[in-house]
Amino acid sequence: MSKGQDFVRRLPDSSHHFKSATSFWRLIHIDPILLLGLLALSVYGLVVLYSASGHSQFMVKRQVVFFGMAYLAMFAVAQVNLMFLERYAFWFYGFGIILLVLVLVVGVGAKGAQRWLSLGFVRFQPSEILKLAVPICVASFFSARILPPRFSHIVICLVFILLPAALIVKxxxxxxxxxxxxxxxxxxxxxxxxWRYILGTVAAVAAAAWPMWHFVMHDYQKRRVLTLLDPEADRLGAGWNIIQSKTAIGSGGWEGKGWMNGTQSQLDFLPESHTDFIIAVLAEEFGMMGVLLLLAGYFFVISRGLWIAVTAQSTFSRILAGSITLTFMVYVFVNIGMVSGLLPVVGVPLPLVSLGGTSLISLMLGFGLLMAVATERKRVTV
Incomplete structure (x- = not known):
């Protein structure tokens, strides 16, 4: 140091390490914040599942295998080039429609429903594919058009949406x-x-309620609605599930009865305790505190997903990321609503908590697309 110069103390430059870490996650197309939230919910789900399944190590190990497959699928989809996906979205959608038609023709039936295709060594539900194909198709359709959409574009989009929905209803x-x-x-x-179209749609749905009830809905679906309105009318039949579910939720109180100490689930009063009604087990054993912890985890994931949507690089990416995130929120809302008696029982599992294979993998494929959006490089227009 030359004479007359001031002595300057410098701290080690840590920005290089931060940039290297960021570059690593972007290189493998993974958003670490979203991944952290998903892993936390998955671990919490396994803890609850062990109790809900009657301490079945087989079910827990099976779910761990499902999680492994689902996370691998998420990682694989995260590597997809979104411009490629946008270009071939309608081919993917058309493939899903063909599979739905095949279900109606040569599908495998169970419990009065024909929802599966069998490949011999495995069977799967093509309707799970449409949970991704439809929002991808909608996002691709509007990415090439001026927004807000014209009436003719809205009608075309509704055809894309209602066609697979009608095939699944069948x-x-x-x-x-x-x-x-x-x-x-x-x-x-x-x-x-x-908004005028949204309000008009609400009015149309309300007007269609009567013909839907008499000409579209099956008897078991009508029973679900009637059970929602008055579960006490058939306490030992259709109302049993929801009555036992609300009993389990209410008996948990604030702190719960303790892990594996719930009476409704451990004594088999609560049906489907490891699938659709698993949050009732959580509420009974971990109380309101446990439910709020789970909701905090969901809020964390949904918030991160919406942030990814807001900061996306293109119209296609924004609509796709927003659709996947808000649809995930709807899954959570519907499951909790039906278990607590606010909505009819429609057989929707609790995401990342309920036992499941196909639904879990399709869910994580959606999060893989979110990862791809989060790590997408800025598009250059020529």
């Missing part, structure tokens, strides 16, 4: 049909659907 699977339609309608809303 299986019959009204719950999945509603979720598939919802994923597309959310994309339509995010494209800038005017």
């Amino acid at each position: 299986q019959p699977d009204l719950g999945t049909a509603i979720l598939v339609a919802t994923s597309g309608l959310i994309g339509l809303f995010l494209a800038g659907l005017p």
Whole structure:
């Protein structure tokens, strides 16, 4: 140091390490914040599932395998080039429609429903594919058009949405049909659907309630609605599930009865305790505190997903990311609503908590697309 110069103390430059870490996550197309939230919910789900399944190590190990497959699928989809996906979205959608038609022709039936295709060594539900194909198709359709959408574009989009929903209703699977339609309608809303059309749609749905009840809905679907309005009318039949579910939720109080100490689930009073009604087990054993912790996890994931949508690089990416995130929120809302007696029971599992294979993998494929949006490089227009 030369004479007359001031001595300057410098800290080590840490920006290089930060940039290297950021570059690593972008290189493998993974958003670490979203991944952290998903992993936390997955671990929490396994803890609850162990109790809800009657301490079944087999079910927990099976779910761990499903999680492994789902996270691998998420990682694989995260590597997809979104411009390629946008270009071939309608081919993917058409492939899904063909599979739905095949279900009606040569599908495998169970419990009065024909919803599966069998490949010999495995069977799967093509309707799960449409949960992704529909929002991808809607996002691609509007990405090439001026927004907000014109009336003619809205009509065309509704055809894309309602065609697969109608085919799924024929299986019959009204719950999945509603979720598939919802994923597309959310994309339509995010494209800038005017409020006058939204209010008109609400009025049309209300007007269609009577003919839907008499000419479209099956007897078991009508029983679900009647059970929602008065579960006490058939306490030992159709109302049993919801009555036992609300009993379990109410008995948990604030702190719960303790892990694996719930009476409704451990004594088999609560049906489907490891699938659709698993949050009732959580509420009984972990109390309101446990439910709020789960909701905080969901809020974290949904908030991150919406942030990814807001900061996306293109119209296609924004609509797609927003649709996937808000559809995930609808899944959570519908499951909790039906278990607590606010909505009819439609057989929607609790995301990342309920036991499941196909639904879990399709869910994580959606999060893989979110990862791809989060790490998408800025598009250059020529």
